Amino acid sequence: MFEKPFFVILTNRCNLTCAHCYNELDPFKIIKTKVSDPLSRPRLQFLFQELVKQKYQRGYFSGGEALLRPDAPEILGDARTAGLKVSLFTNGHLFTEEMVNRLTSARLDEVRISLNELAWIKDRRQYELVFERQTRWVPALIKAGIAVGVIYLISRLNIEYVMETLDAVRSMGAGIKVQPLYMPPHEPHADVGARHIAANEWEHLINQVQSMVAATDFAAEADLQVYNNPWKILRYVRFVRDVYVGDHRPDFCPTGPILVLDSDGYFHPCLFRFDLVAGHISDDDTVRTLASRISCHEDLRTAPCFREECLSAYR
Numbered sequence: 001m002f003e004k005p006f007f008v009i010l011t012n013r014c015n016l017t018c019a020h021c022y023n024e025l026d027p028f029k030i031i032k033t034k035v036s037d038p039l040s041r042p043r044l045q046f047l048f049q050e051l052v053k054q055k056y057q058r059g060y061f062s063g064g065e066a067l068l069r070p071d072a073p074e075i076l077g078d079a080r081t082a083g084l085k086v087s088l089f090t091n092g093h094l095f096t097e098e099m100v101n102r103l104t105s106a107r108l109d110e111v112r113i114s115l116n117e118l119a120w121i122k123d124r125r126q127y128e129l130v131f132e133r134q135t136r137w138v139p140a141l142i143k144a145g146i147a148v149g150v151i152y153l154i155s156r157l158n159i160e161y162v163m164e165t166l167d168a169v170r171s172m173g174a175g176i177k178v179q180p181l182y183m184p185p186h187e188p189h190a191d192v193g194a195r196h197i198a199a200n201e202w203e204h205l206i207n208q209v210q211s212m213v214a215a216t217d218f219a220a221e222a223d224l225q226v227y228n229n230p231w232k233i234l235r236y237v238r239f240v241r242d243v244y245v246g247d248h249r250p251d252f253c254p255t256g257p258i259l260v261l262d263s264d265g266y267f268h269p270c271l272f273r274f275d276l277v278a279g280h281i282s283d284d285d286t287v288r289t290l291a292s293r294i295s296c297h298e299d300l301r302t303a304p305c306f307r308e309e310c311l312s313a314y315r
């Protein structure tokens with residue numbers, strides 16, 4: 001069943017400086033504050049209560065690195081208490097035993113760990129080191145009852161490791177989502193981006209995923225609670241290949257409008273259009289009317305603005 005979701009950027013601060021980070025590439029994001037976290041916990045509690053009344057069901061909490069906020073686990077717990085399902089996007093570097101315990105106490109539903117560094121690896125040794133480090137906490141999270149999904153950014157440097165990562169992650173009981181690495185043409189190292197993957201490499205990957213789908217026991221897939229369908233991966237990789245190789249574009253926005261709250265308190269109707277604003281969290285009236293402010297955002301409902309970075313949000 002489709003869940004009505006919303007996004008909260010808890011902080012724009014981060015402990016990493018990924019060369020590909022949207023937050024650094026988007027001119028509307030780089031002017032946002034990265035030194036403080038203006039969203040107050042009481043105001044977020046009010047927001048969660050109002051969103052439940054407006055039939056929102058799941059909150060995706062992201063950043064920057066959301067776990068840098070000292071009270072992040074407790075905020076996630078507030079969202080659960082309000083009656084929402086809660087997912088956390090993280091780079092996975094701040095997990096400790098104490099952090100896993102706090103996330104468990106918060107009754108977090110799922111964690112999505114991004115394998116950001118894997119997009120930049122140079123050889124197998126680096127692949128193994130990074131993969132081992134980034135998935136070290138997966139068993140503890142699953143044992144604590146938190147579903148885990150891993151995000152694999154496909155780049156020109158790591159496309160050959162996609163299939164073994166799919167297998168390894170799934171054998172841990174976690175799910176996986178693949179998404180292309182977006183690098184704007186003017187950036188240094190733009191040639192690492194997915195745009196520079198050759199047509200035959202996409203074809204090879206598609207054939208491999210196709211074999212995986214053919215061998216999948218879909219009855220057992222329900223155990224992988226996040227990103228649990230290899231057939232969807234196949235469909236998605238084909239779509240990405242068509243965009244890059246055939247220059248295809250959907251003729252309307254397939255993801256938006258979606259409610260996004262940035263850490264400076266502004267609501268936006270899209271994950272990538274921070275130029276469009278739907279009000280501020282300090283205004284009670286805005287918070288009480290969010291669903292209609294977002295769904296009626298005509299700029300996005302019929303927007304022909306599907307851009308390369310949107311590929312990572314679209315499923």
Ligand SMILES: C[S@@+](CC[C@H](N)C(=O)[O-])C[C@H]1O[C@@H](n2cnc3c(N)ncnc32)[C@H](O)[C@@H]1O
Pocket residue numbers: 014020021022023062063064065066089090091112113114115116151153179180181182183312
């Ligand atoms: C901006 S990060 C914030 C959450 C957290 N810091 C993390 O890295 O997971 C949200 C997601 O966007 C992805 N991302 C950021 N820049 C990207 C890019 N240029 N291309 C593809 N995915 C990107 C990250 O890998 C992550 O999955």
Ligand code: SF4
Pocket residue numbers: 014015016017018020021022023063064065091116
């Ligand atoms: S960890 Fe996430 S937010 Fe931080 S720089 Fe990397 S992609 Fe951006």
